[in-house]
Amino acid sequence: MGGAVVDLLSRFVDERYDARTSDYADLEPLLASLAGPPPAAPGDLGQLLSTVEHAASKGFDTANPGFVGYIPGGGLYSAALGDFIACVVNRYTGVAAPAPALVQLESSVLRWLCDAFGMPVGSQGVLTPGGSMSTLSAVVAARSTRLGEDFRGARLYVSDEVHHCVAKSAQIAGLPRDAVRVVRTDDHLRLDPAALREAIVEDRAAGLVPFMAVASAGTINTGVVDPLTAVADVCAEQDVWFHVDGAYGGFFQLTERGRVALAGIERADSIVLDPHKGLFLPYGTGCLLVRDREALRAAHEVQAHYLPPPSDDPGLPDFSAFSPELTRDFRGLRLWLPLHLHGTQAFVDALDEKLDLARELHGALSGLDLELAGGPDLSLVAFRPLSADPDALLDRINGTGRMWLSSAPVRGRTFLRMCLLSHRTRRDRVEEAVQIIRQSLEP
Numbered sequence: 001m002g003g004a005v006v007d008l009l010s011r012f013v014d015e016r017y018d019a020r021t022s023d024y025a026d027l028e029p030l031l032a033s034l035a036g037p038p039p040a041a042p043g044d045l046g047q048l049l050s051t052v053e054h055a056a057s058k059g060f061d062t063a064n065p066g067f068v069g070y071i072p073g074g075g076l077y078s079a080a081l082g083d084f085i086a087c088v089v090n091r092y093t094g095v096a097a098p099a100p101a102l103v104q105l106e107s108s109v110l111r112w113l114c115d116a117f118g119m120p121v122g123s124q125g126v127l128t129p130g131g132s133m134s135t136l137s138a139v140v141a142a143r144s145t146r147l148g149e150d151f152r153g154a155r156l157y158v159s160d161e162v163h164h165c166v167a168k169s170a171q172i173a174g175l176p177r178d179a180v181r182v183v184r185t186d187d188h189l190r191l192d193p194a195a196l197r198e199a200i201v202e203d204r205a206a207g208l209v210p211f212m213a214v215a216s217a218g219t220i221n222t223g224v225v226d227p228l229t230a231v232a233d234v235c236a237e238q239d240v241w242f243h244v245d246g247a248y249g250g251f252f253q254l255t256e257r258g259r260v261a262l263a264g265i266e267r268a269d270s271i272v273l274d275p276h277k278g279l280f281l282p283y284g285t286g287c288l289l290v291r292d293r294e295a296l297r298a299a300h301e302v303q304a305h306y307l308p309p310p311s312d313d314p315g316l317p318d319f320s321a322f323s324p325e326l327t328r329d330f331r332g333l334r335l336w337l338p339l340h341l342h343g344t345q346a347f348v349d350a351l352d353e354k355l356d357l358a359r360e361l362h363g364a365l366s367g368l369d370l371e372l373a374g375g376p377d378l379s380l381v382a383f384r385p386l387s388a389d390p391d392a393l394l395d396r397i398n399g400t401g402r403m404w405l406s407s408a409p410v411r412g413r414t415f416l417r418m419c420l421l422s423h424r425t426r427r428d429r430v431e432e433a434v435q436i437i438r439q440s441l442e443p
């Protein structure tokens with residue numbers, strides 16, 4: 001069974017470079033054929049694998065080197081091998097006692113991340129299913145630390161370019177809908193620290209309770225980095241929890257240029273990272289780093305008499321004490337195996353390559369009949385045609401089957417965006433993209 005699956009997957013990876021970036025042909029009959037219940041009698045693995053392969057071929061191909069829509073990540077094969085092992089071994093890592101050495105593997109990666117982001121001793125990392133779940137835990141930690149049990153008048157500050165998972169987290173965390181106050185961004189779409197400060201002071205004077213501010217280390221629409229140091233200063237002065245959404249851009253911190261762009265992130269009370277974006281891992285791999293592990297613990301931990309005695313070793317945590325989850329997949333191996341197999345320098349080099357390519361892309365596109373949203377802070381370039389319809393341009397580019405871009409509204413105008421973050425998106429494909437855009441602009 002394993003051999004058949006590996007054969008299919010090796011072929012799948014090889015084919016990505018020639019595969020169309022999207023395919024919705026003959027979808028309806030396929031969907032209809034997949035809608036039935038499972039059979040009582042056993043099936044044939046070969047046939048079942050073809051069914052899965054056919055199903056996986058529909059939609060837009062997020063594992064394709066031409067996929068630069070939203071925030072890509074690619075999905076490293078070595079991480080999938082880690083997952084395969086984790087699922088078959090099926091040891092329990094929700095608490096430390098059942099598999100202490102496996103928890104140590106996961107914990108070692110989290111410690112490495114805390115160090116990379118300048119988090120002190122006493123900080124804690126936790127792996128989550130993604131950025132949204134990480135954000136929820138961060139909001140809950142900030143809420144319970146800063147507000148206790150009385151949320152009345154609570155205020156959380158975001159920019160008008162922040163990811164919607166913050167508002168969603170606030171909603172799930174039980175905060176009233178008007179608890180999220182949107183602060184304007186400046187002409188470069190970055191959170192304006194003076195406007196943030198003004199909003200906090202004004203709310204406090206009105207008897208409200210400012211408790212948290214969110215800055216983005218790479219926004220979803222145009223990839224810009226908010227002025228993290230200035231926001232950190234405002235948060236320190238106004239005594240509110242400083243959260244950084246690094247789901248897209250956080251991992252550029254591993255590079256020298258990234259550390260310059262993200263300066264100030266080390267002052268955050270909490271940082272959201274998405275290894276399924278910036279570490280090229282498969283979907284389902286998020287991360288949260290929190291400066292004060294006790295704040296994260298107090299917001300999540302509930303004791304149960306039927307569990308092993310809680311771990312009091314900070315190096316060997318009960319992950320369930322820092323997360324809404326109890327039983328979970330052993331997602332630590334998804335990081336540990338690729339990092340140890342390829343070495344961290346391979347990741348640094350790949351991230352550096354994306355920074356280079358984004359700069360080159362920006363340079364090439366600025367020679368065309370396009371308006372660019374701004375110089376790339378990281379690896380995202382957003383642009384719109386000066387004299388054509390952006391939606392028609394997008395359709396033409398994506399229609400080639402070689403690239404797949406998404407669009408975003410920026411101050412009410414549609415921009416196309418290319419986010420270079422998949423490990424499979426290399427120079428050849430970016431150069432091809434420039435050709436495709438050039439040709440698609442021709443009448």
Ligand SMILES: *Cc1c(COP(=O)(O)O)cnc(C)c1O
Pocket residue numbers: 071129130131132133163165216218219220245246247248249274286
């Ligand atoms: C992807 C993303 C999120 C949400 O993370 P998920 O992993 O999709 O839940 C939040 N913020 C930013 C900036 C993102 O790019």
